[in-house]
Structures are given as C-alpha cells and as structure tokens.
Amino acid sequence: MRALIGWFVAYFARWLPHRAPTGLFAVGRPGAGSPVLVTANFTLTVKRVLRALAGQDVWLLVANSEGINVWCAACGGILTENRIIDAVKISKLAEKVSHNEIIIPQLSAPGVDREAVKQQTGFRCRFGPVYARDIPAYLEARKKKTDRMRRFDFGPRHRLDMFLPMNFPVYLLIAAVLALVAPKQLAGFTVLFWAAVGILYLLLDVIPGKTGWGQAMFAALTVVLAWAGINWYLWANPFAHWGWWIATFLVFFAAGFDIAGILSPRTSDAERMMQRLGFKRFGSLFVETERGTVELDPVKCCGCLTCKDVCPVGVFSGIDANKKAVIGHPEACFSCGACVKQCPEGALAFAAHELGPGS
C-alpha cells in the first residue's frame, strides 16, 4: 500500500522534486567486475531504472540531484561532475569494483565534465543509453549503442507517459475553481477537457500548424465548426450552444499550452511568446534568451564523434572525408547543450541569431 502511494506521488507530482536515497546499490549479485550504472535520485527515475535492471547483476550508483530528473538536473546545473564525484567517493566505489569505468546516463551530458570526474576519482565515464529500458540490450551488446538508443523518443510511448501527469494537475486546478463558481458545468468541462487533450495528444503530428498554439487553435476551430454543424442539423440554429464555443477555445488553449514543448523537440510556445513580446526577463519564470542552434568549428574538430554519441535528437550525421563531424540535421537542434559541453576540443558552440519564425 505504501509503495502504491509512493508510486502515485512520484508519478503525478513529477513537476516537483522527489528524493530517493543515494549511494551504491547492488542489483542482483554483482561482483568486482560487474558494470556500474549511474543515475540521479529522482524517485520515479530510480524506480524505473531498477525495474529495467531486473535480472541483471550490476551496481547502481545513485547520485544526489536534489530529487530532480537527470535531464533537467543536468541542464539546470545541478547534476554536475561534482555530484558524480561525491557519489563515487562517498560510496567507496573503488573498493567494490576492480575496473575503472562508470556508465552515466546520456542525458546527463549537458552537465557533467567527464575529465574532472576522471581526475578526481580515477573513473572514466561512458555514456549509456537515453532510456533505462535499453540498458539490458546495451550491456548485452558489449556497451555498444545503436542510434535508436541515443534518441529521445517523442513518440506515442512518451505521450502516454506524459498524458496524465502533465494534464491532471491542470484539470484539477480548473475543475476546483469551476466546482466553486459553476458546479453545473463541471461534467461538461470534464468531457471537453479530456476530449481536447486526447485529440491533441493523439493527432499532434497531423494537425496543421507550425507552433503548438497554432495547432491547438486549429483543432479548437474544427471542434467549434463541428458544434455549429451539429446544432444546425439538430436545432436548425448553429448558435444554439455558442457559450460552449468559447469554452472549447479556452479548454484547447489550456490543454495545448505547452504541447510543442512537452511532446515534440520544439521550443515551448509560452517561452517564445515572451521573447516575441520583448521580455528578456519576466520575474523569475523566464530569464535567458534563446541560445541558438549549434555550430561547428571544423579547424578544431578532431572527428571523435562524441557529439553524435550524446545528441538526443540526431543532429550529427557522421564524419566527412576530412574526418570532421557533419551537422546533418541542424533543424533538429534545440540547444540542450550536450555536445557543446562534451566536445573535447571545444569545437562546438551556439550561434546567437535573430529570432525568426520557426526558430
């Protein structure tokens, strides 16, 4: 029961940090030669990693990321080399294993300076797959990653995972207000809200529109036209339920507030809106301007393709005749900073550019 509640909290409250114990844990019956996998102490992450590792004999080293998930903590400057160094030294990992390699999550790449970890602990960091569920296959293949293991998957699985945790709090908030001021409309709102979220999550790839907001509005317009059509047909008056038209637009807007950001490798609409409006800074919700996409200095590039290994969206396609990395898909870049941080030659940087459509 307690475990169930714990899972429930970890799943639904994922906007807030939630801490798991840190340290070195034995999964199965690991020995001195067993691989060491590192993760962060966001409770949901640890639960998922442990589930993925069932049946393996490995060491799991949980570093302290203040209860924030790997990717956010790495980009936010919390999961840094210092956290890994602390975890390795405090757990006395060197006394437990006979090798000097740790496998850290690929998504920690924006935050972790691997050279510093090596200098201070003697352990070399190797980037594992993006998803814990790929770890068994990754170990099976002698720690060789396929391109698929390197990619963040914005597909149906991710959407299903985000569906309830992202929308339920929003629903609850509006429903609570509605229950106080207009309890009669609660049922209608409930149907409308989940229909809107369902439509957006299912059809995001086919709804026309460049931005998430545009897509949400297009979907809302379609639904409103359908309303009008049905009303016209049944009651010969398309405006019979015009109040619900407004409700439809509002609900789609609420449901689609950040679908571009959550469900696809695109910049958040809310954030871009602020930039367009000329806000360089809005309280503390919003501070920096966009970093721009990544650019390569071919003179410095040594062709090691670390960049390709850590990129979660496949920006780098391979190597050219001069043994330099090739940015094959610059449009895919959303400036997470993994390659810039990891490039051993400092050959990658973000190009600042004017904000334009689709940037």
Added chain:
Amino acid sequence: MSSYVYMKILESRPRRYDRGIAMLSFGQSEKARKRLVEENIKPGNRVLDIGCGTGTTAILAASKGAEVTGFDISAQMLDVAREKVESTSLGDRIELMEMGVSGMDRFADISFDVVISTLTFSELSLDEQAYVLGHAHRILRPGGVLAIADEARPKTAGKRLLHGIVRFPLLVVTFAVTQTTTHAVKGLTELVRSAGFHIETEERSMLGSFLYLVGRKDLRK
C-alpha cells in the same frame, strides 16, 4: 521541450536563492545565521563553512574577524557569493572553493577551530550527512565546535501536521517564484552525536521546524 523551460528556470536559480530561502523560513534563516556566528565564532578562528552557497554566513563570520574557508557544490551559487564578497572588504579573509562534500578529504586533520553549516544538511542525503560529520570531526581541533542551523522535521506528529499545513502553500509559492525548496532533516542530532560530538545546544523554533545545533569535539582526542 517542456522541460526546457523548467531547465532554464533551474539554471537561473542561484540568483533567486537568497529570496527563496528567506520566504520559506519566514526570515528565520537570517536570524539563525547571525546567532550562529555571534555565539560560536571568535576573531582569529579558522572556520570552515560547509555548503556556503551565496556566502551570507561566510561574510558574517569574516566580518567578525575569522579566517573563513567556504565550499559549495554549485558553481552558480559561488558566482553570487564572489560578487557579494567583492562588495565587502573581506576578500582576503574568505576563501571559496567549488567542490562537493567528498572534497572535505583534502583538509588536514585538526585544521579548523569551528565548522559551520547553514541550510546544507537538508540538501544532503543520509550517506552524505554521515560522511560530512565524520570529516568535520577529523578536521576540527580538540575542543572545536560544530554549529548547524537547518530546517528540521518537527518531533511530534501534531507539530508536523501543523507545520505541513502552514508550509505547503508557502512551498508551492516559493517553488513557483524561485524554484527553491528545502527538505527537512530527520534525526540529525543523533547523527552528530554518533560522529563523536558532545551536544551542547539543541534548540528548535516555535513549530519545531528550525533546528539550531551545537556540538563540541572532546578535548582529549
């Protein structure tokens, strides 16, 4: 990506840290820092500040004439701390280092008179707390003092409930505005005692949610 906004918010967090902490603790944190320095630090003391953050306590200690070494895991926090130190004339009395707690192994035995820590233990997990206390004991001179001010878990269920009710809305608002939260420590006094310290003071605030703890290392050792 969504998390993108969240990431950026986290990135700029240190600049808002001082405000967030003041909000969360109803201003108790400032009072606690002052008291901690006032009661434990004398001019000329060699002081280690564990998790110095934005440097507030370290500056207070240095202005009382101590030689302060402060370290923190966050480079961004230290950037703010350096700015704050520069705006005082205490630069030659404060040394700031970027490292996690495991870096404490670099300090020599018996090299400090006082070890202080404000609002850091609540950020550490249990294994880290035990590690820190072990090293604090090692590096302190015999008779040296360990002083901690931190958020603690109230002792009785009633107070915990009351504290939770008062704190939850504050927690949400503070997190929304500054992305700062703390995580109350549990059973710290016992941990300090088992690291070999003699507990001299253990005081809690009204709701029992703020802990002020002073331990001393035995003179004989």
